[in-house]
Amino acid sequence: MAGTFLDSTELVLNMGPQHPSTHGVLRVIVKLDGERVNGTECVIGYLHRGVEKIGENRTYTMFAPYVDRMDYVAAISNGLGYCLAVEKLLNVEATPRAQAIRVVLTELNRIASHLLWLGTHALDIGAITPLFYCMREREYTLNIFEKYCGARLTTHAFRIGGLQYETYDGFEKEVEEFCDLFLPKVDEYEELLTGNRIWRERLIGVGILNEADCKAYGVTGPMLRAAGCAWDIRKALPYSGYEKYDFEVPIRQNGDTYDRYMVRMAEMRQSVRIIRQAVAAIPEGPIMAKVPKIIKPPVGEAYVSVEAPKGELGYYILSDGTTQPYRLRVRPPSFVNLQSLDKMAKGSLVADLVAIIGTIDIVLGEVDR
């Protein structure tokens, strides 16, 4: 019970699991004192499918499509992380051509993920228009995925050791066209939102999480960078040839919802920059490294983390020398970032809670696994 000047008791309310602004099936038990949030408690697991256990019962090749279904908004990043982890176990490296194509597709997927985040986040706060524009541009990236690998969302684009599919005719041209088309559109979203006074009032100073708290909770990705820490796996522990590309890690200082918005907008521009460099220099050569047909890694363990759109996505695989992993553990960024909800929401208004949940950028498929 909080000390208020009226003699009020604490009200406990359920937000979700069907609430549209919880982006899936997240149930938040909110303790309220009038309009103020005294504390929140997340109830997760509505979408639990036991993906890690499924991994123990499938061969390495068979498990690859399942990882797409965790963070289904950024399926390609998931696939990349898993393939890199198994490749580390096998001690093989994808060919230069495969690496370049992987970078192009992963960055396109980052843009698609950020666009979906921007659209739904703005929709939660009350700006409906950006959603339609974001979906319109996201369609271009999904069409590229569909033409490249035959699926739009759960793509299964990468295989262990490289790629299954060669690029289609006109792939490079189409990606470059998208880059040219997309940059003015980011300015368009900013024109709609950045200066808008309602948007600023709703975001500035809401859900502040400083750098020390971010590190204490293990928060990564745009949330950490908005608090002033320039930690990006692509720069810190480069994988798949990211060290070759010239890009910046956008950071902001305040760590509030508005800064997280600005960081993600800047990240989309940086992704375009990476795509431009990568697509201009796709080397010739094979797309598949020498990998045995039946994948049987030696006894050992491997942990690989990649920079997914939501933060650090890690795969830990323990191999006992058979065709199936002995243990497979995923470090999902949304799950870890969601922990900070209570810290951010304490003392805010109920309406801000919607903005705070949106700014974490959670995908419940990944939180519950």
Place this chain on the structure above:
Amino acid sequence: MTKLLRTIFLVDLFQGLSVTFRTQHPKNIVTEQYPEHRPKIAERYRGAPRLNINPENGQTLCISCDLCAVACPENLIIVGWVRNPETKRKDLVTFTYDTSRCMFCGLCEDACPVDALELTQDFELASYSREGAIFDRQILEEGIKPTKYRF
């Protein structure tokens, strides 16, 4: 002073509205009119499965090697065959493909050594019963026939 004027004349809101009105032109419409206009499906699209037949003699291309059933993560392909005593080869009898559990990952078509099993561009997989999602050999060879509507 400029800030006050911008606040009074709602400059930020009109800036946003100008974006909205710029996209009102009919040539900017991006909505697809499905099912009147069929969407253009990519060549590599992984949709309904098909068991290819040899167009010359109408016989199946499948050699009953069972590799697709082994490759399938969901274990949903069942290949039934008998040994032909004359030719000493396996003859395909039944082929069951349960699309209700399929996640269209494409591992079966990658595994097929003779390009018999293929995921096609057909995407209208809805049916009125759960049994309708289980494809037998006949449906797989002839292809799915979704209801056609007239307008």
